[in-house]
Amino acid sequence: MPDNRQTMLRRSLILVMVMQAATLLGDSASAPGGVLGYWERPSKAVLRFYPCGREVCGMIVRLSPTSGRKTDSRNPDAGLRSRPLCGLNIGTGFQQTDANHLVGGHLYDPVSGKTYSGMATSEGDEVRLRGYVGISWFGKSEVWHRVAPLRLEDCR
Numbered sequence: 001m002p003d004n005r006q007t008m009l010r011r012s013l014i015l016v017m018v019m020q021a022a023t024l025l026g027d028s029a030s031a032p033g034g035v036l037g038y039w040e041r042p043s044k045a046v047l048r049f050y051p052c053g054r055e056v057c058g059m060i061v062r063l064s065p066t067s068g069r070k071t072d073s074r075n076p077d078a079g080l081r082s083r084p085l086c087g088l089n090i091g092t093g094f095q096q097t098d099a100n101h102l103v104g105g106h107l108y109d110p111v112s113g114k115t116y117s118g119m120a121t122s123e124g125d126e127v128r129l130r131g132y133v134g135i136s137w138f139g140k141s142e143v144w145h146r147v148a149p150l151r152l153e154d155c156r
Contacts, residue, residue, distance in 0.1 A: 033122070033125075033146065034099030035049055035101065035120055035127060036050060038061065038148065038149050039146060039147065042143075042144075046060070046061050046147060046150055047091070048149075048150075049091065049127075055092070055093055055094055055105070056091070056094040058105075058107070059087060059089050060085055060087065060155070061086075061150045061152050062150055063086060063156060069110075070084060070086070071084055072088060072113075074112065075110070076113050076114075086155030087152055087155065090107060090108040090110060091105055091107055091108075091120075092106050092108075101120070101122075102119060105117075105119070106118060107131045116131035116132055116139065117132050117139075118131050119136065124146075125145055126143050126144070126145055126146070
């Protein structure tokens with residue numbers, strides 16, 4: 001009888017491991033590249049989501065060609081209005097729950113000078129970035145598209 005129990009236990013453990021592996025493979029297959037990487041706004045500005053410590057941050061790596069602004073001139077803090085937009089972290093504090101999802105972060109909008117709660121969900125070569133106040137129902141989403149990596153030195 002002890003051999004039969006051991007055999008059943010081994011089979012159960014193998015089944016659990018196979019199911020976990022299938023789940024992991026399914027997640028990675030559904031989202032090549034995941035949410036980390038370079039994303040272009042409809043305005044042609046580019047944001048890079050990257051790991052920063054235990055969190056994920058979002059940095060401007062290319063400015064919108066129609067913006068004309070090079071500094072954070074609309075920041076409510078007058079002392080920050082002269083800082084360059086190139087290289088500015090506008091996404092902070094995100095937690096990556098899986099390859100395709102960022103939650104719990106904050107998004108700074110240099111156009112309005114306001115900061116919002118934020119989340120991001122990627123699917124293939126698109127990411128849906130949502131900024132909101134309070135609960136996510138009271139917010140706005142934008143769909144951005146994946147682009148090839150850019151060098152920050154080329155930010156303009």
